[in-house]
Amino acid sequence: MTDTNQRHKERQQKVKEKVDAKVAQAQEERGVVLILTGNGKGKSTAGFGTVARAVGHGQNCAVAQFIKGNWACGERDLLAGHGVRFHVMATGFTWETQDKEADTAAAQEVWQQVKQELADPAVDLVLLDEITYMTNYGYLDLDEVVQAIADRPREQSVVITGRAAHRRLEELADTVSEVRPLKHAFEAGIKARKGVDW
Numbered sequence: 001m002t003d004t005n006q007r008h009k010e011r012q013q014k015v016k017e018k019v020d021a022k023v024a025q026a027q028e029e030r031g032v033v034l035i036l037t038g039n040g041k042g043k044s045t046a047g048f049g050t051v052a053r054a055v056g057h058g059q060n061c062a063v064a065q066f067i068k069g070n071w072a073c074g075e076r077d078l079l080a081g082h083g084v085r086f087h088v089m090a091t092g093f094t095w096e097t098q099d100k101e102a103d104t105a106a107a108q109e110v111w112q113q114v115k116q117e118l119a120d121p122a123v124d125l126v127l128l129d130e131i132t133y134m135t136n137y138g139y140l141d142l143d144e145v146v147q148a149i150a151d152r153p154r155e156q157s158v159v160i161t162g163r164a165a166h167r168r169l170e171e172l173a174d175t176v177s178e179v180r181p182l183k184h185a186f187e188a189g190i191k192a193r194k195g196v197d198w
Contacts, residue, residue, distance in 0.1 A: 031124075031157040032174040033149060037132065037165035040179035041197075047127045047161045048075040054157075055082050059124035062117040064110050065089060066162075067130040074195060087113040100137075107139035114148075121153035132162030132169070146172055 001009070034050070036043040051061050062085045065076070070090050080086055091106045111134075117123050134140040146168050149158050160169060170176050185193075192198060 031152070031155050033158045033160065033172055035160045035165050035170060035173045035176045036179060037161070037163060037170075037176065038178035038180055039163055040181040041184055043161040043163075043179050044075075044129050046177075046179075047129055047159045048079070050159050051075075051079060051084060051125060051127050054125045055079065055084060060122055061085075061125045061127070062114070062123055063087070063127040063129060064114040064117075064131065065129045066107060066110065066134050072194075073198065085117070087117075100139075103137075104139045107134045111140050111145075118148045118152045118156070118158070121155070123153075123156055125157045125159065126152075127159045128161070130162045131160055132165045135166055135169070136164055142166060142168060145169075 036046050048063075051063060054061050060083070061079075063076075063079070065073070065086065065088045067089065070088075076086050076088070087110045089103075089106045089110050091103055114126065114128065117126050131140070131145065135142045135145055149169075149172060152158065160173070165173075165176070
């Protein structure tokens with residue numbers, strides 16, 4: 001074995017020992033709350049990737065889509081065919097509707113359905129896509145959302161997506177990831193692309 005290979009092996013052995021020690025310490029088994037927030041692209045995509053992973057393991061999943069409208073949605077088209085239940089606000093972007101009363105009513109309707117999913121021990125994973133806007137705009141009561149997530153069945157996991165996640169949601173979460181924008185095709189005048197953006 002060359003000196004370079006030997007040094008590499010020694011470094012990797014140290015890394016392995018640290019990782020193995022952390023794995024050994026992680027003994028609690030329960031559902032988790034994951035937040036994907038920030039101003040960058042890909043939060044919902046990552047959330048749907050988690051749903052796809054859970055479905056691949058035969059888990060029972062539900063999705064609430066706040067903000068999204070009735071237009072085609074590749075994730076919904078794929079996952080609904082695999083038993084994932086969707087609750088869609090279906091009003092479209094709030095800057096398009098410009099109707100707080102109607103948006104609030106639509107958000108509340110979806111929330112009532114989602115609360116049932118969050119209380120059901122047979123549901124393994126719930127994706128709350130773009131719910132941060134609903135709490136930040138006052139369409140949904142933050143206290144009620146936090147309480148429903150906190151009171152969910154022990155084995156159930158929740159994924160929350162959207163910009164500017166409230167600090168109380170972040171405090172409740174087990175994992176928080178921030179997606180930062182470095183560059184975006186739209187800013188260069190490139191249209192949203194089917195299969196990539198929706």
